[in-house]
Amino acid sequence: MKKLLTMVVLGAAATAAQAQEVKGNVDAAKDKVAMCIGCHGIPGYRASFPETYEVPMLGGQSAKYIENALKGYQKGERKHPTMRAIAASLTEQDIANLAAYYSQQNAETKPNSLK
Numbered sequence: 070m071k072k073l074l075t076m077v078v079l080g081a082a083a084t085a086a087q088a089q090e091v092k093g094n095v096d097a098a099k100d101k102v103a104m105c106i107g108c109h110g111i112p113g114y115r116a117s118f119p120e121t122y123e124v125p126m127l128g129g130q131s132a133k134y135i136e137n138a139l140k141g142y143q144k145g146e147r148k149h150p151t152m153r154a155i156a157a158s159l160t161e162q163d164i165a166n167l168a169a170y171y172s173q174q175n176a177e178t179k180p181n182s183l184k
């Protein structure tokens with residue numbers, strides 16, 4: 070969990086021009102998931118900045134959906150400011166890993182049982 074503090078911004082490395090298929094790695098996602106569970110791990114949790122948002126559950130959604138959503142935040146097609154900042158810090162590989170991770174979870178999986 071301490072890895073959260075050493076989070077490095079690698080976003081710039083993920084050149085959108087590289088249209089190669091990036092394969093998601095569930096284990097590699099676990100470092101990054103640490104920064105998502107604070108919000109996405111709590112059923113019914115609401116973030117209150119800058120207004121009240123209902124935080125969607127990610128577990129069990131399709132990998133493609135999660136990937137598209139995160140890229141949407143990166144590109145600014147999706148507007149939520151916190152998610153935009155988070156998505157900007159992710160590489161294409163990170164996104165593939167996270168999408169793989171969340172898609173193989175089901176809605177009942179307890180996010181705290183990561184380790």
Ligand code: HEC
Nearest residue numbers: 104105108116122123124125135138139149151152155167
């Ligand atoms: C500070 C709280 C917070 C953190 C941390 C956070 N999110 Fe989010 N996330 C949200 C909120 C709130 C929304 C809904 C925003 C909206 O309506 O666009 C959201 C939306 C999403 C969506 C779109 C889901 C959908 O059904 O539309 C994805 C995918 C997502 N987050 C992935 C992640 C990932 C992956 C991480 C970690 C790398 C992460 N989030 C970290 C609060 C957070």
